[in-house]
Amino acid sequence: xxxxxxxxxxxxxxxxxxxxxxxxxxxxxxxxxxxxxxxxxxxxxxxxxxxxxxxxxxxxxxxxxxxxxxxxxxxxxxxxxxxxxxxxxxxxxxxxxxxxxxxxxxxxxxxxxxxxxxxxxxxxxxxxxxxxxxxxxxxxxxxxxxxxxxxxxxxxxxxxxxxxxxxxxxxxxxxxxxxxxxxxxxxxxxxxxxxxxxxxxxxxxxxxxxxxxxxxxxxxxxxxxxxxxxxxxxxxxxxxxxxxxxxxxxxxxxxxxxxxxxxxxxxxxxxxxxxxxxxxxxxxxxxxxxxxxxxxxxxxxxxxxxxxxxxxxxxxxxxxxxxxxxxxxxxxxxxxxxxxxxxxxxxxxxxxxxxxxxxxxxxxxxxxxxxxxxxxxxxxxxxxxxxxxxxxxxxxxxxxxxxxxxxxxxxxxxxxxxxxxxxxxxxxxxxxxxxxxxxxxxxxxxxxxxxxxxxxxxxxxxxxxxxxxxxxxxxxxxxxxxxxxxxxxxxxxxxxxxxxxxxxxxxxxxxxxxxxxxxxxxxxxxxxxxxxxxxxxxxxxxxxxxxxxxxxxxxxxxxxxxxxxxxxxxxxxxxxxxxxxxxxxxxxxxx
Amino acid sequence: xxxxxxxxxxxxxxxxxxxxxxxxxxxxxxxxxxxxxxxxxxxxxxxxxxxxxxxxxxxxxxxxxxxxxxxxxxxxxxxxxxxxxxxxxxxxxxxxxxxxxxxxxxxxxxxxxxxxxxxxxxxxx
Numbered sequence: 001x002x003x004x005x006x007x008x009x010x011x012x013x014x015x016x017x018x019x020x021x022x023x024x025x026x027x028x029x030x031x032x033x034x035x036x037x038x039x040x041x042x043x044x045x046x047x048x049x050x051x052x053x054x055x056x057x058x059x060x061x062x063x064x065x066x067x068x069x070x071x072x073x074x075x076x077x078x079x080x081x082x083x084x085x086x087x088x089x090x091x092x093x094x095x096x097x098x099x100x101x102x103x104x105x106x107x108x109x110x111x112x113x114x115x116x117x118x119x120x121x122x123x124x125x126x127x128x129x130x131x132x133x134x135x136x137x138x139x140x141x142x143x144x145x146x147x148x149x150x151x152x153x154x155x156x157x158x159x160x161x162x163x164x165x166x167x168x169x170x171x172x173x174x175x176x177x178x179x180x181x182x183x184x185x186x187x188x189x190x191x192x193x194x195x196x197x198x199x200x201x202x203x204x205x206x207x208x209x210x211x212x213x214x215x216x217x218x219x220x221x222x223x224x225x226x227x228x229x230x231x232x233x234x235x236x237x238x239x240x241x242x243x244x245x246x247x248x249x250x251x252x253x254x255x256x257x258x259x260x261x262x263x264x265x266x267x268x269x270x271x272x273x274x275x276x277x278x279x280x281x282x283x284x285x286x287x288x289x290x291x292x293x294x295x296x297x298x299x300x301x302x303x304x305x306x307x308x309x310x311x312x313x314x315x316x317x318x319x320x321x322x323x324x325x326x327x328x329x330x331x332x333x334x335x336x337x338x339x340x341x342x343x344x345x346x347x348x349x350x351x352x353x354x355x356x357x358x359x360x361x362x363x364x365x366x367x368x369x370x371x372x373x374x375x376x377x378x379x380x381x382x383x384x385x386x387x388x389x390x391x392x393x394x395x396x397x398x399x400x401x402x403x404x405x406x407x408x409x410x411x412x413x414x415x416x417x418x419x420x421x422x423x424x425x426x427x428x429x430x431x432x433x434x435x436x437x438x439x440x441x442x443x444x445x446x447x448x449x450x451x452x453x454x455x456x457x458x459x460x461x462x463x464x465x466x467x468x469x470x471x472x473x474x475x476x477x478x479x480x481x482x483x484x485x486x487x488x489x490x491x492x493x494x495x496x497x498x499x500x501x502x503x504x505x506x507x508x509x510x511x512x513x514x515x516x517x518x519x520x521x522x523x524x525x526x527x528x529x530x531x532x533x534x535x536x537x538x539x540x541x542x543x544x545x546x547x548x549x550x551x552x553x554x555x556x557x558x559x560x561x562x563x564x565x566x567x568x569x570x571x572x573x574x575x576x577x578x579x580x581x582x583x584x585x586x587x588x589x590x591x
Numbered sequence: 592x593x594x595x596x597x598x599x600x601x602x603x604x605x606x607x608x609x610x611x612x613x614x615x616x617x618x619x620x621x622x623x624x625x626x627x628x629x630x631x632x633x634x635x636x637x638x639x640x641x642x643x644x645x646x647x648x649x650x651x652x653x654x655x656x657x658x659x660x661x662x663x664x665x666x667x668x669x670x671x672x673x674x675x676x677x678x679x680x681x682x683x684x685x686x687x688x689x690x691x692x693x694x695x696x697x698x699x700x701x702x703x704x705x706x707x708x709x710x711x712x713x714x715x716x
Contacts, residue, residue: 224626234630250630
């Protein structure tokens, strides 16, 4: 039996960064908001404090804060000629499942994506001609500009306590910051984190090579801070347990300690945890959505929650899955190239070198999530000519540490046996002496990299799993080769005792090991309903009272971490709903 | 370390610092230093956050605030909070009470601690 609940103004599916921001903003504007979250309520006080933290086995090996694949997962394959099989254990990426979502266990790297991404097709066509972009590379302009998003980036940076150094204040290049960044109106709310030996050595070598190192902007408070909403942050203690963990010092900008508690104190807001949304419901003509259906996963009770506005704010992959399950919009067909829902799934790539310096002590157990220096000379620097190298996209290179844990962090020079007493001797000898230089690279959209519903496998609710088809293309392989060469040149200039060189990847993508929780696309944004699922306000072209918020709207993936634009777009959408949609419900952009 | 040894060590540490003289601090500057603490501690009675409320801290036994989940280490530390014991604790929290739950590396400068304690003496009443 399905219990039909009382109508509300807004239902929010998933309560992480995007759901938290929208719930807070819309409840404050007077709308009645209900958030429905799969995961449990957890708090800094009870859960992210000793003795429940700094537990690598629980959080890293057993994925305590992550999605449970026994209930729902994806099937995966590299190309349409293969049969997709279910991913029965998380590996390559780790979606969160808890109040706060992946915003609890992220490292805090917060970037501003620029017009280099938002106008990607126009930029490359203008500079290199239409033929430079391969036929099967389905990249497109996003329909939004950096200038539109700038104030919302700032809002997110000030909410999440981002520590960093401006590189371009209103067009004026700032010493020590990232000279390639787009102009910002204000500096970061907090100064950069204290550099560590590895990031300083990388910075020196990069500077000597003519590059422009700067401290990585991160939502790890470098000192105590009170954000504009009144949330108090402690200073980062460099505990070394950042990525995969809730922060015990209240120093990592996370939704569960910023926007969500503010929403919770608002009588207009209600949260239902352990509740799984199975479907977005539509009117019979399919022009509007009417609410969502969900199941209480503790007792199996089923509910229908009617709402005037539905906001899909789950993890990117789950937003796409819900759209496909609910039949909103036309599913994408990579062969006929019709439809849009499921199109342009993108991921990230990279290359890394490990450098060993006998006699140096890097103290790899002591760092912040963002203890890293970065160069963007091959990233948002449009002065870097991609022409001779023949690839579209970019990569950033960083040196430093983030969360090197006692069980998993065992750097040894290549050639060391993988087990036994010699391996033990080597891990003891090299543990303190190693540092990493790594590149994070973009992945451009390809017509065959996409999502649809799996024809065979079902989840715990009897619904088809979502099928992911993905592999790297020649474009990414070429970029990987360039990145590996740059890394190896910088590394060689540092004269390490030993080096495990960076190697460009050419093997197919697989679900193991962990690579990056930066999955993008599937319900992409754009300028018209033929090429995209949502408009620039993340509003569905098909149903105007449905907004789909998250990295699922990115038409391609950049080299940067996605949370900066994810947070900014959530504030941007909240503003559009408050100032435009509520007054005059209907399409915010003419189709 | 056995439990008894730990208690003895804590007591010894407590006694050792009773004799040291402390410079008087500046409560106004101390209020700024309290920002280091404010993400977890309030000064309102009963308002526990990630850390216990610091209302009425002076003269209280460590681990004594109702409804707060202390570490066993803090509960058996045997400390009574005075300006002297608090100074020693804030200087090196894990040094004075090994295994306590407070994720704070410590306030290194003696003058900063004196300012903070001067502020707490006013504001925790």
